[in-house]
Amino acid sequence: MALDPKIPQGELDKKWSHYKATAKLVNPANRRKLDIIVIGAGLAGSSAAASLAEQGYHIKCFCFHDTPRRAHSVAAQGGVNACKNYHNDGDNIFRMFYDTLKGGDFRAREANVYRLAECSANLIDQAVAQGVPFAREYGGYLANRSFGGVQVSRTFYARGQTGQQLLLGAYQALMRQVAAEQVQMFTRHEMLDVVLIDGKAKGVIVRNMDTGEIERHGAHAVILATGGFGKIYYLSTLAMACNGSAIWRAYKKGAYMGNPSWTQIHPTSLPQSGENQSKLTLMSESLRNDGRIWVPKAANDNRTANSIPEGERDYYLERKYPAFGNLAPRDIASRAAKERIDAGYGVGPTHNAVYLDFSKALAEQGEKKITAKYGNLFRMYEKITGINAYKEPMRISPAAHFSMGGLWVDYELMTTIPGLFALGEANFADHGANRLGANSLLQACVDGYFVAPITVPNYLAGEIRAAKVDINDEAFAIAEKNVRQQIDTLLAIKGTQPADHFHKQLGRILYDKCGLSRSAEGLQQAIAEIRDLRASFYIDLTIPGTGNEINSELEKALRVADYLEIGELMCIDALNRNESCGAHFREEYQTPDGEAMRDDAHYAYVSAWQYDGPGLPPILNKENLHFEFVQPTVRNYK
Amino acid sequence: MQVFLKIWRQAGPSDAGKLVDYSLDNISEEMSFLDMLDTLNDMLTRKGEMPVEFDHDCREGICGQCGVMINGRAHGPLKNTTTCQLHMRSFKNGDTIYIEPFRASSFPIKRDLKVDRSAFDKIIQSGGFITERTGQAPEANDIPIPFETAEEAFDAAACIGCGACVAVCKNSSAALFTAAKITHLALLPQGKYESQKRVLNMVNTMDEQGFGHCSNTEACEAECPQQISVLHIARMNYEFNKALVLKK
Ligand SMILES: Cc1cc2nc3c(=O)[nH]c(=O)nc-3n(C[C@H](O)[C@H](O)[C@H](O)COP(=O)(O)OP(=O)(O)OC[C@H]3O[C@@H](n4cnc5c(N)ncnc54)[C@H](O)[C@@H]3O)c2cc1C
Numbered sequence: 035m036a037l038d039p040k041i042p043q044g045e046l047d048k049k050w051s052h053y054k055a056t057a058k059l060v061n062p063a064n065r066r067k068l069d070i071i072v073i074g075a076g077l078a079g080s081s082a083a084a085s086l087a088e089q090g091y092h093i094k095c096f097c098f099h100d101t102p103r104r105a106h107s108v109a110a111q112g113g114v115n116a117c118k119n120y121h122n123d124g125d126n127i128f129r130m131f132y133d134t135l136k137g138g139d140f141r142a143r144e145a146n147v148y149r150l151a152e153c154s155a156n157l158i159d160q161a162v163a164q165g166v167p168f169a170r171e172y173g174g175y176l177a178n179r180s181f182g183g184v185q186v187s188r189t190f191y192a193r194g195q196t197g198q199q200l201l202l203g204a205y206q207a208l209m210r211q212v213a214a215e216q217v218q219m220f221t222r223h224e225m226l227d228v229v230l231i232d233g234k235a236k237g238v239i240v241r242n243m244d245t246g247e248i249e250r251h252g253a254h255a256v257i258l259a260t261g262g263f264g265k266i267y268y269l270s271t272l273a274m275a276c277n278g279s280a281i282w283r284a285y286k287k288g289a290y291m292g293n294p295s296w297t298q299i300h301p302t303s304l305p306q307s308g309e310n311q312s313k314l315t316l317m318s319e320s321l322r323n324d325g326r327i328w329v330p331k332a333a334n335d336n337r338t339a340n341s342i343p344e345g346e347r348d349y350y351l352e353r354k355y356p357a358f359g360n361l362a363p364r365d366i367a368s369r370a371a372k373e374r375i376d377a378g379y380g381v382g383p384t385h386n387a388v389y390l391d392f393s394k395a396l397a398e399q400g401e402k403k404i405t406a407k408y409g410n411l412f413r414m415y416e417k418i419t420g421i422n423a424y425k426e427p428m429r430i431s432p433a434a435h436f437s438m439g440g441l442w443v444d445y446e447l448m449t450t451i452p453g454l455f456a457l458g459e460a461n462f463a464d465h466g467a468n469r470l471g472a473n474s475l476l477q478a479c480v481d482g483y484f485v486a487p488i489t490v491p492n493y494l495a496g497e498i499r500a501a502k503v504d505i506n507d508e509a510f511a512i513a514e515k516n517v518r519q520q521i522d523t524l525l526a527i528k529g530t531q532p533a534d535h536f537h538k539q540l541g542r543i544l545y546d547k548c549g550l551s552r553s554a555e556g557l558q559q560a561i562a563e564i565r566d567l568r569a570s571f572y573i574d575l576t577i578p579g580t581g582n583e584i585n586s587e588l589e590k591a592l593r594v595a596d597y598l599e600i601g602e603l604m605c606i607d608a609l610n611r612n613e614s615c616g617a618h619f620r621e622e623y624q625t626p627d628g629e630a631m632r633d634d635a636h637y638a639y640v641s642a643w644q645y646d647g648p649g650l651p652p653i654l655n656k657e658n659l660h661f662e663f664v665q666p667t668v669r670n671y672k
Numbered sequence: 673m674q675v676f677l678k679i680w681r682q683a684g685p686s687d688a689g690k691l692v693d694y695s696l697d698n699i700s701e702e703m704s705f706l707d708m709l710d711t712l713n714d715m716l717t718r719k720g721e722m723p724v725e726f727d728h729d730c731r732e733g734i735c736g737q738c739g740v741m742i743n744g745r746a747h748g749p750l751k752n753t754t755t756c757q758l759h760m761r762s763f764k765n766g767d768t769i770y771i772e773p774f775r776a777s778s779f780p781i782k783r784d785l786k787v788d789r790s791a792f793d794k795i796i797q798s799g800g801f802i803t804e805r806t807g808q809a810p811e812a813n814d815i816p817i818p819f820e821t822a823e824e825a826f827d828a829a830a831c832i833g834c835g836a837c838v839a840v841c842k843n844s845s846a847a848l849f850t851a852a853k854i855t856h857l858a859l860l861p862q863g864k865y866e867s868q869k870r871v872l873n874m875v876n877t878m879d880e881q882g883f884g885h886c887s888n889t890e891a892c893e894a895e896c897p898q899q900i901s902v903l904h905i906a907r908m909n910y911e912f913n914k915a916l917v918l919k920k
């Protein structure tokens with residue numbers, strides 16, 4: 035079935051204003067009678083909840099954290115893009131739109147990407163008005179820097195804590211609405227199902243993680259802003275509790291999943307130092323401006339870095355991509371590193387990393403200059419590894435970082451379930467097959483501050499006459515029963531292995547076979563392996579304690595149960611796409627010198643997967659991508 | 673290396689708690705402190721015992737979720753370091769490590785090392801924001817902010833809300849947390865119009881939530897992972913007194 039993304043008619047630069055001008059409104063008296071549930075209180079969730087509450091809707095907002103300020107948006111360091119053209123360097127909406135579309139390897143929707151660029155300038159205004167202390171120049175005006183993949187300076191930043199500061203802005207706006215009693219905040223509540231009545235989203239089932247109580251909540255619309263699920267790879271730059279459960283439960287209720295296998299793997303994370311490590315730390319990509327990446331020319335070389343002579347080092351990025359060298363785009367740099375590591379050239383005690391070497395930069399520029407640029411990063415590196423990077427090269431390795439895939443949404447950010455919206459990293463939109471650095475904070479904010487506050491009311495205008503949702507409806511009872519049953523099933527297994535044991539194995543399978551590079555053979559194997567793993571999960575899982583108390587092992591098990599299903603869909607998705615594009619690299623589809631081969635004639639579509647019932651293969655729906663305003667070109671970084 | 677742990681176990685808010693002994697072998701120096709606790713929990717889970725509940729999420733020192741007292745110090749022996757950023761190389765083979773929750777009457781213990789810090793949200797709700805609705809903002813560069821002011825505001829805004837300041841304070845005062853937000857917003861032109869109302873409300877709420885008064889021991893600054901300065905407390909007091917005078 036072909037999907038209708040509901041893109042407004044007209045010229046690219048008029049679509050959003052046209053939509054806004056014609057969207058339906060709800061009068062203030064009626065807004066008070068309408069309830070909205072927001073799941074997630076990261077940048078996307080907090081901003082949407084606060085903005086809709088300001089309009090007068092009654093909001094119930096849920097998150098699994100103990101306060102919204104801890105959502106993983108907090109960890110974004112680098113910055114947020116906006117085309118303010120403060121540098122007078124030729125930036126404008128069209129250019130930003132083009133950079134984003136091209137960065138995504140022409141696998142995103144033109145109209146959405148254009149809107150993202152169009153709303154970007156206003157986001158900076160909004161954040162500054164909230165008190166976000168962005169970096170400034172001595173004259174008092176806002177400072178910018180340039181970030182990967184573009185030729186202009188459009189990145190705004192607040193030291194290395196841009197995500198934290200933006201999130202605090204949104205969190206404070208949300209707290210203001212809590213105080214005004216427009217928002218009811220439920221922290222430490224995890225959503226476990228969406229409830230549909232007459233085909234529309236009308237509520238959720240949540241678990242109070244402090245007491246284990248299962249609760250029903252009804253509303254006239256439900257917004258999911260639950261973030262990315264890159265933690266499915268187990269080792270990733272995401273926080274420990276990031277998960278895919280909310281969107282997966284929605285999928286099983288009829289929302290389609292868009293391009294679930296597209297994951298950005300970041301090249302400059304710190305390698306795993308031991309089997310018990312569960313989280314990888316991201317090092318800023320800016321290090322690649324002065325660091326040179328290399329591995330020994332000999333496989334399994336056990337010498338220390340400094341004792342390997344210059345002639346025996348392989349600066350493989352400089353060798354393969356002379357034009358971009360160490361600054362090759364994320365996907366290319368990550369793939370090249372994994373290729374070397376897998377071929378036996380990896381460095382470090384477990385040969386799982388490559389070197390990022392500053393000796394040349396230090397010799398040329400001096401320690402003082404390097405310290406001025408990267409001092410805090412060198413300190414952080416030493417804190418974590420105990421190694422002084424002025425004396426020996428850093429060790430880095432690729433790690434899962436960002437989900438381009440997620441719930442399929444139309445131009446209004448509504449999923450295929452009427453009344454169910456998906457915002458931020460939880461949806462698939464805007465980034466195509468590869469997202470550009472500093473564009474995702476932007477997307478989470480634009481979705482929450484500017485898009486949902488217009489499109490959700492447009493939907494609610496049709497719900498004014500709908501009665502208050504009755505949580506005693508049969509649909510709630512069934513959904514609650516299913517959730518309880520699932521919890522009881524997991525607790526009753528009483529096997530021998532904790533949830534992490536399965537999660538680690540799943541992560542390994544996906545990282546090797548559905549990560550940086552994929553092949554039909556590998557993906558088929560992965561699907562079989564995941565099925566076996568899932569079977570053993572239901573035989574051998576162990577969870578101490580009960581469901582009626584704080585129980586982190588139960589929380590983990592519930593998430594891993596979903597991951598074991600999402601992983602399979604990711605492989606199915608990757609297997610279907612017989613082309614290479616952006617982060618999706620299929621080994622069979624490359625040029626003789628190893629470059630990605632995109633196939634616009636057959637694959638210029640979004641894969642939107644539909645659940646067809648337990649044990650049945652998912653159904654593929656296609657949203658064909660039409661390029662009306664730009665001509666797709668080949669990405670070339672040689 | 674081998675470490676001996678004495679960990680606070682408490683089933684629920686109203687249960688009695690006690691220190692329980694555990695020992696772990698094969699702990700490597702590269703391990704983070706929380707990896708070490710994960711290892712313990714893995715062992716307990718496999719034995720069918722309840723694992724130790726502790727708070728954590730980002731594991732990179734920014735979300736503020738982690739935080740325990742380690743040998744009597746908030747976030748452990750290193751300065752300006754959260755619990756999740758601490759590594760086992762800070763300990764020696766054979767060390768005994770006491771691990772306890774952040775204790776304060778306003779931070780009730782939920783279970784084991786997990787505490788309830790929602791009182792911080794209450795403080796922010798009472799005024800830790802700038803009243804601005806989406807759509808009202810003028811062009812960002814219309815109001816220049818001096819470089820130094822923006823930097824100072826950032827220093828205060830960097831607080832991660834972990835609660836170490838409260839846990840180390842003998843009065844369980846939330847002065848540093850509250851003052852950091854008051855300074856951050858009062859310094860900015862956008863935030864100064866409601867600074868009077870803000871400081872009065874936030875200080876009141878701090879008292880209502882049962883936090884103690886500041887007696888200038890400066891223990892909070894010493895243990896703060898973000899190096900938030902106690903000078904902000906002085907500014908809060910100044911703003912508070914100014915607001916009181918102007919109110920009359
Ligand atoms: C280390 C790192 C660095 C990054 N750096 C940058 C950068 O420099 N620039 C940039 O633009 N982007 C960056 N990104 C990406 C960007 O931070 C994220 O894409 C973005 O913040 C996601 O925001 P969100 O609101 O969608 O999700 P999140 O901030 O992850 O929020 C998710 C929310 O959903 C809640 N939740 C999830 N599941 C449930 C459930 N089942 N029930 C209830 N609540 C639930 C959580 O509690 C949380 O409140 C970075 C990402 C990482 C990991």
Ligand code: FES
Pocket residue numbers: 727728729730731732733734735736737738739754755756757
């Ligand atoms: S886990 Fe986030 S600060 Fe420690």
